[in-house]
Amino acid sequence: MTTSKNLYLNKPQLQAELDRCLNCKNQPCMNACPVNCNPQEFINHAKNGNYKEAVKTITRTNPMGQTCGLICPDKFCMKACTRSRIDFAINIPKVQATILENYREKDETEETVKQYNGKNIAVVGAGPAGMSAASALARHGYKITIYEASGEIGGALKMIPKSRLPHEVIEKDWDFIRHKGLITLQLKFSVSNPHQLLENGFDGVIVASGEPNCTALNIEGEKDALSFMDYLGNPQKYQNAENVAVIGGGCVAVDCAFTARSNGAKNVEMFVRRKLSDMKITRTEYMELIDQKIDVTTMTSPVKIEPGNGKLSLYTCKNYFEDDRLLPLPDTTIERKGFDLIIKAIGSFADRQNDTDKIIYAGDCKHGGSTIVEAIASGQTAAKILHEKLSDFESEPLKAANM
């Protein structure tokens, strides 16, 4: 299992990664990044030993650069990296996280802060979308109040196992966002009606409330399955579970499986509707599934959950493809006995709302379950839209890529 020890590169590893950069003319890595981060630029600064500029380059476009660097999937900059077609992609996210971990200094982003412009914005939700929107707006002089329903910042990031993302890293990024002075955080404050915030005097509202509901399996006995939110929110509560089934094949399901394993489960089995190659997980996660001896039963759907003798049975059937349609294969239902815990992790959802003139939605509550970097980009875009709506014609518009 990944431990915090190898989350960052050591000095020779960092140097080796920096040296592998080809300085590609049209910067495919930057073009593939949802926040337009410029790896070529920060790699060049780092190569020249100018880490202060490398840090500035990263934080110019990404206020949560260290958190993002630890968990960003390999489908953006790494997939586009020219080196991936020669040998293997430069581990750009890890380089980024390492530079920020080792070389960021407290006053790094202070200079980008503007004076208070007299306008106040409320942000609902302190996940990556809300934090990045707040950071972008503070750079243009707005006073921001972030309202967060739970007792801590980070949103869905808090469900990621600490072995992949030590939670103090989120706090570190937050320190640099909060450092801007214009941002106030109110924890344990749930906003039920964003319109009320406008009536209370805010000039605009950004809602970045994520996806609070777990997608249902819609099968008999579903009440005996645990949602991934309930499980990952408090895994200690389930330390006695020896045989664990996880239903789902994405990165959240994989995190449930890894967490169950580190929680002491003897057998962990994932049930996945489609093929192994359809699983939306990273190469590292594939490798870890093997390393941790987690069974993955593919082309299989749950049919029913049934309790008995203190255990749970999971009835499953096989699937097959007809053209591109996934269908249940008749007469293949079997009973899998003896689970202590069945976790459902097939997705999440929110009730979608439309933007109004002064209320802009951002992140997963707007676009559906995504990734940290897409949520950050969405928060920046929402900030740009709100800023443009609230600005006079002469005001300088926010630039999404440069906030």
Ligand SMILES: Cc1cc2nc3c(=O)[nH]c(=O)nc-3n(C[C@H](O)[C@H](O)[C@H](O)COP(=O)(O)OP(=O)(O)OC[C@H]3O[C@@H](n4cnc5c(N)ncnc54)[C@H](O)[C@@H]3O)c2cc1C
């Ligand atoms: C287990 C797990 C693993 C993941 N792994 C990865 C990964 O490896 N890489 C990756 O890129 N992405 C990963 N993601 C996805 C990523 O975490 C999300 O895409 C991202 O956090 C979405 O950001 P957000 O700000 O839109 O919403 P969220 O992070 O969900 O934040 C929403 C916040 O709003 C608050 N809120 C909700 N309603 C209200 C209200 N009414 N009033 C006040 N506050 C409210 C919530 O408490 C929450 O803090 C993972 C997600 C999960 C669940």
Ligand code: SF4
């Ligand atoms: S694509 Fe890869 S090799 Fe090319 S500039 Fe970006 S990081 Fe360097």
